[in-house]
Structures are given as structure tokens and as C-alpha cells.
Amino acid sequence: PDEAVVTELHLNVEVDFKQEILRGYVTLKVKxxxxxxxxxxxxxxxxxxxxxxxxxxxxxxxFTLNEPLDIFGxxxxxxxxxxxxxxxxxxxxxxxxxxxxxxxWLTPEYTVNKQPFLFSQCQPIxxxxxxxxxxxxxxxxIYTAQIMVPSELTVLMSAKREATCVTDDGKKISNFKQxxxxxxxLIAIAVGALERRQLxxxxxxxxxxxxxxxxxxxxxxxEEMLIAAEQICGPYIWGDYELLILPPSFPYxxxxxxxxxxxxxxxxxxxxxxxxxxxxxxxxxxxxxLVTPCSFEHFWLSEGFATFIxxxxxxxxxxxxxxxxxxLTGIHELERExxxxxxxxxxxxLVLHLVNPDKAISLVPYEKGHTxxxxxxELVGGRVEFENFLRKFLQHFKYMSISTEDFKEYFxxxxxxxxxxxxxxxxxxxxxxxxxxxxxxxxxxLDKPCADLAAQWGNWNLEDTCPFIxxxxxxxxxxxxxxxxxxxxxxxxLCLTKVKFMxxxxxxxxxxxSEIRSRWLLLCIKVRWIxxxxxxxxxxxxxxRLKFILPIYRKLYEWIEVRDKVLANFSEFRHxxxx
Numbered sequence: 001p002d003e004a005v006v007t008e009l010h011l012n013v014e015v016d017f018k019q020e021i022l023r024g025y026v027t028l029k030v031k032x033x034x035x036x037x038x039x040x041x042x043x044x045x046x047x048x049x050x051x052x053x054x055x056x057x058x059x060x061x062x063f064t065l066n067e068p069l070d071i072f073g074x075x076x077x078x079x080x081x082x083x084x085x086x087x088x089x090x091x092x093x094x095x096x097x098x099x100x101x102x103x104x105w106l107t108p109e110y111t112v113n114k115q116p117f118l119f120s121q122c123q124p125i126x127x128x129x130x131x132x133x134x135x136x137x138x139x140x141x142i143y144t145a146q147i148m149v150p151s152e153l154t155v156l157m158s159a160k161r162e163a164t165c166v167t168d169d170g171k172k173i174s175n176f177k178q179x180x181x182x183x184x185x186l187i188a189i190a191v192g193a194l195e196r197r198q199l200x201x202x203x204x205x206x207x208x209x210x211x212x213x214x215x216x217x218x219x220x221x222x223e224e225m226l227i228a229a230e231q232i233c234g235p236y237i238w239g240d241y242e243l244l245i246l247p248p249s250f251p252y253x254x255x256x257x258x259x260x261x262x263x264x265x266x267x268x269x270x271x272x273x274x275x276x277x278x279x280x281x282x283x284x285x286x287x288x289x290l291v292t293p294c295s296f297e298h299f300w301l302s303e304g305f306a307t308f309i310x311x312x313x314x315x316x317x318x319x320x321x322x323x324x325x326x327x328l329t330g331i332h333e334l335e336r337e338x339x340x341x342x343x344x345x346x347x348x349x350l351v352l353h354l355v356n357p358d359k360a361i362s363l364v365p366y367e368k369g370h371t372x373x374x375x376x377x378e379l380v381g382g383r384v385e386f387e388n389f390l391r392k393f394l395q396h397f398k399y400m401s402i403s404t405e406d407f408k409e410y411f412x413x414x415x416x417x418x419x420x421x422x423x424x425x426x427x428x429x430x431x432x433x434x435x436x437x438x439x440x441x442x443x444x445x446l447d448k449p450c451a452d453l454a455a456q457w458g459n460w461n462l463e464d465t466c467p468f469i470x471x472x473x474x475x476x477x478x479x480x481x482x483x484x485x486x487x488x489x490x491x492x493x494l495c496l497t498k499v500k501f502m503x504x505x506x507x508x509x510x511x512x513x514s515e516i517r518s519r520w521l522l523l524c525i526k527v528r529w530i531x532x533x534x535x536x537x538x539x540x541x542x543x544x545r546l547k548f549i550l551p552i553y554r555k556l557y558e559w560i561e562v563r564d565k566v567l568a569n570f571s572e573f574r575h576x577x578x579x
Contacts, residue, residue, distance in 0.1 A: 001139050003037040004030055004080070009141050011131060014148040014171075015155070015191050017116045020098040020105040024148075026131050027055060027091045030080070038080055040090070043128035043135040045073025046097035054081055055089035071101075071356060073128050092132050102126035104249055110576065111247055112210040115153065115193035119246050119262065121255060124296050124357040127184035138294045138401045140181035148173050149191050156206060158188040158257035160239055178258065180238065181399050183292055188257035190244055199223055199243075202236070206260075207245035211268065215245045218268050218275070221317070225279050228316040232309055233286040234391045241285070243278065249544035249576055253277045256284030256306070264545050266514035273478040274515065276314055276326065283309035286394050294401040296357035300350050301407060304369015311370070312387075325446035327374065329483050331439055334367035336490065338435055340554075348433040351404050371436040372429050378440060379424070380415050389414050404430060450480050454487035457502065458494055466501075473506045478513050485519035489526060496527040509535075518548040525555045533562050541573045549577075 006028045013024030030040055044065065052061045059081075066075040078090065096103065106117040120130065128135040147155045151172045159178035166172050194206045197216035200223025207215045222243065230236050242260050245268065254277045255262040261281040267274040287309065288302035307330070315323030338348050346352070347359055350368050354360060377386035393410055408430075412421040428437040444451075453472060460467065473481055488494060503509060508520050521539055524532040536556065540549045556566040 009143040011145040023095040042076040045129040100129040117192040123185040137183040254281040280310040299360040300365035300369035307370040308373040324443040450483040
């Protein structure tokens with residue numbers, strides 16, 4: 001990108017469900033940064049390239065596709081024309097591979113309505129497996145697309161939908177336009193038998209017909225969230241904000257693709273208690289999408305900010321005690337994860353030094369980043385002062401890719417007459433592994449009943465009268481029950497007998513709430529409840545969400561008695577997971 005950079009992209013492909021490939025071409029608008037530049041270097045992975053053409057002259061361009069290198073794929077080196085044009089367009093004709101790392105192809109038996117389904121997950125560096133591109137967040141592009149699919153299916157992208165037509169041979173052609181520059185990892189596509197429900201003036205949800213009304217109920221408050229987010233961050237500039245409920249194999253709770261947030265079906269619990277995931281992905285419309293980290297070493301600029309804004313949105317809608325409760329739950333989960341990773345592990349630093357960007361994905365950028373921003377907000381005087389800064393920061397850096405140093409310098413400049421910014425231990429916050437340098441004093445009003453009940457279970461002598469009743473959990477919200485289970489996981493002296501009794505007393509197995517169920521099953525693993533192993537394996541086989549299945553598989557692997565069975569199960573069901 002330092003010598004020649006891609007600024008625009010037009011994708012024209014057919015979705016072939018039979019062969020599980022995309023086939024067509026991409027046209028790139030290239031700008032020479034250096035007049036002497038003779039080659040364009042692109043990222044690619046498992047692509048079959050047939051030819052590359054100079055659009056202006058229709059002449060074929062010479063190219064070299066290097067040998068693949070691990071997760072990074074192959075460097076595509078294209079010889080540029082020997083002319084003095086600073087800008088040119090080239091078209092690359094290619095097809096993807098059935099194992100393209102960004103794509104998940106689902107045959108009808110794995111969908112609710114028994115129709116095929118395709119979705120993408122390009123973050124962090126998988127866009128190169130579906131489009132030859134400069135697959136780094138330091139490069140942002142605008143794009144258009146023309147996608148051909150079977151006429152009975154609908155195609156959606158991380159862009160504004162434009163004209164759609166049906167051909168004589170039963171194909172549907174849909175056009176898209178994204179006029180705001182985004183990094184390659186935010187290019188997204190989904191194809192399936194989908195229906196849409198309007199939620200608000202700018203908001204709607206897509207899903208398979210069998211679940212779309214359930215999704216519309218679950219996320220009915222999305223427009224209200226968008227209004228709250230605008231109060232915090234400034235105008236929403238992306239047009240419509242749409243949600244798409246994906247099949248269970250989707251590996252994340254959500255993905256912040258512009259204009260079209262992808263969501264896991266595990267959020268459909270019937271009580272709107274997991275709407276914080278929508279608030280989080282919505283927050284990315286400003287942090288991550290509008291203002292982008294220049295590399296995944298600065299991932300916290302996306303996820304830490306989004307977590308901070310997510311909780312501010314919830315605070316606006318449900319009160320500051322809820323915001324503090326979410327922060328407190330988050331810091332408890334962070335502590336458990338850092339203890340698991342190792343307190344001195346370099347991956348627990350806020351700013352990383354990476355080779356593999358997948359290593360950036362943990363709770364650290366989310367929770368440690370949030371904690372820093374909460375600390376800074378208190379330091380400068382509170383909500384009003386910090387939100388004024390936040391809006392100016394987002395306006396100043398919009399459309400850009402930035403580093404942590406850019407944020408730090410702008411913060412110091414903005415508040416230089418308010419606080420002594422030299423007193424902030426930036427190095428301790430950004431470069432020190434382990435827990436955050438300081439944890440704010442959060443309100444414990446909602447967490448205290450959860451912690452107290454967990455402690456009571458830990459301290460209960462089984463020879464004494466049982467002090468617990470079924471109603472213990474009935475008076476708690478689902479988020480509080482989740483926090484109660486997190487506190488139980490931290491107890492050292494919790495035994496199998498207590499957990500069995502607890503499960504029967506509280507009917508915990510009847511909960512279908514994914515956040516509660518995952519932590520309950522972790523608790524069953526902790527006390528080595530062997531009879532639960534089939535329930536645990538059924539859960540990981542039904543869910544592709546990494547937040548749930550990774551901790552469970554890790555803990556199961558430590559359980560020597562069931563390890564062989566667990567490994568056999570993983571091998572059997574691995575094909576259903578996003579690779």
C-alpha cells in the first residue's frame with residue numbers, strides 16, 4: 001500500500017451452491033503512490049486466477065502468485081503498465097475454493113427452512129479468500145457489487161441494496177453500493193431464503209421465515225438504541241441499519257458489517273435480555289467502521305471503544321446501575337480469562353505485537369479497553385465532558401485508520417487545559433500485561449445479590465439445614481443469574497453434591513438462555529459431573545459461537561476421564577464449524 005493502493009472495488013460474481021464457490025471478476029481502482037511503482041501487491045488465499053486485464057486497454061497483465069504461507073495465503077504480484085497514469089483500473093478474473101476461509105456453505109439440512117445458505121466472516125484477514133485485495137485495516141475502500149444467485153434466494157451485503165432483477169434462466173441479480181470507505185474485513189455477503197421485518201424508521205431485521213418474527217420481537221428496541229448511540233457518538237451516517245440472524249454455525253455473537261450486522265441465533269431467547277450484543281455491534285458504526293484501527297495490534301480501538309459505547313447505550317436506556325453491573329460482570333470475566341492465559345502473557349497487553357491477527361481475539365481488548373476509557377471518563381470530569389471529547393474524536397478521525405498513539409495524542413491535546421495528562425501512566429495501561437492498571441469503583445447494587453448467593457452456596461455446610469429456596473433465582477434477572485454462575489465458577493470449594501442439588505432446586509437445566517446454559521455447563525465440568533457429558537457435547541455440537549464452545553472444549557480437554565470422547569466428538573462435528 002505504500003507504493004500503490006486500491007481505493008475502489010467492484011465485485012461481479014455468481015454464487016455457485018453446487019460447487020460451493022464464487023465465480024467472476026473484481027475490478028480494482030489503483031492509485032500509484034510512487035510514480036516509479038511498477039507492481040501492485042495484493043493478498044490472496046486459495047484463489048484460482050485465470051487472467052488479469054488493464055480495463056483501459058483490454059490488455060492482459062502479467063502476474064505472479066507466490067507459494068502460500070500458512071494462514072496468510074499467497075502474495076499476488078501484478079505487473080502494472082509502463083505508463084505515467086497515476087490511477088488505473090484492473091480486472092481480475094478468478095474463482096474461490098470450496099474451503100475458502102471466509103465462507104461458510106450450509107446445505108439444506110443445516111438450515112431451519114431446508115434451503116441452502118451462505119455467509120461470510122472476513123475478519124480478521126479472510127477477505128483475501130474471496131477477493132484478491134489489500135487485506136489490511138490500514139487500507140480503506142469504497143465498493144460496489146453485482147451478485148448472481150438462484151432466484152428463490154436473497155443476497156445481502158454490507159452495503160446499500162440497489163436494483164434487483166431476475167434473468168430468463170431463473171437467476172436473480174442484485175446490486176449493492178458502499179460509498180463510505182471501509183477496510184476489506186468489513187466486506188460481507190449472505191445468501192439464503194430470507195424475510196425482512198421493519199423495526200423502526202431506519203432499522204429492520206432479516207432471518208429465515210421460521211424465526212424472523214421471533215427476531216423482530218427480540219430486537220424491537222433497535223431504533224431506540226440507534227437514537228441513544230447518536231446522542232453519544234454523533235449522527236449515524238450509514239443510511240439504514242439492518243440485522244441478519246444467521247444459522248447456529250456463525251462463530252460470533254455478532255459482526256459489525258456496515259449497514260448489515262450479522263447476529264447469532266443464540267441471542268433469540270425470548271426476553272430481549274441479550275440486546276446488548278446489538279448495542280455493541282451498533283457502536284462499531286462509529287468505532288471500528290468509521291474510525292478504524294490501523295492494524296489488529298490496536299484492536300482495542302475498535303472493541304474497547306465499542307464495549308464502552310455499548311454500555312453507555314444501555315445506561316441511557318436502562319439506567320447507570322445497569323451500565324455499572326455490565327462493567328462489573330465484564331471485569332470478573334476478564335480476571336478469569338487472564339488467570340487462564342497467564343498474568344504475564346504478552347497477549348494480555350492492550351497494545352499487541354502480532355504476527356497472527358487471530359491472536360488479538362480475547363476479552364482483553366474488550367474489557368481492558370473499556371476499563372481504560374471508563375477510567376479516563378472519570379479522570380476528566382464525567383459523562384458530559386468525555387462524550388463531548390468522543391464526538392470530536394470521531395469527527396476528527398472519520399474515514400481514517402489510526403493507531404493508539406493517534407488516540408493518545410488527540411486525548412492529550414483535547415484535555416491539556418483540563419487535567420495534567422502527563423500524570424496518566426499510559427505505558428502501564430497500554431503495554432503492561434495482566435489486569436488493568438486500575439479498576440474503577442463500580443456500583444454493586446445489582447451484582448451484590450449474585451455474589452452473596454454464590455458465597456452462601458460456597459459456605460454452606462451440607463450437614464446443616466438447606467438455606468436455599470427455588471425463588472432465589474426467580475427474583476433475579478437473566479443477567480444476574482449469569483453473574484451468579486460466574487461467581488460460582490470462581491469458588492474453590494464448590495462440590496459436585498452442591499451443584500447437583502442446585503440444579504434440581506433451581507431447575508437450571510430448563511433454561512435455554514445460551515449465556516446461562518454455557519456457564520452452567522462449565523460449572524458441571526468444574527465439579528466433574530460425569531452424567532452431564534452428553535448434555536455438554538450436545539450443546540457444543542448445536543452452537544458454533546466461539547464464546548461458548550472454546551471455553552467448554554478447553555475445560556473438557558483438562559478432564560482426563562472424558563478427553564478421548566471429547567476429541568472424537570470434535571472430529572465428528574468439526575465440519576459444521578466455521579474454519
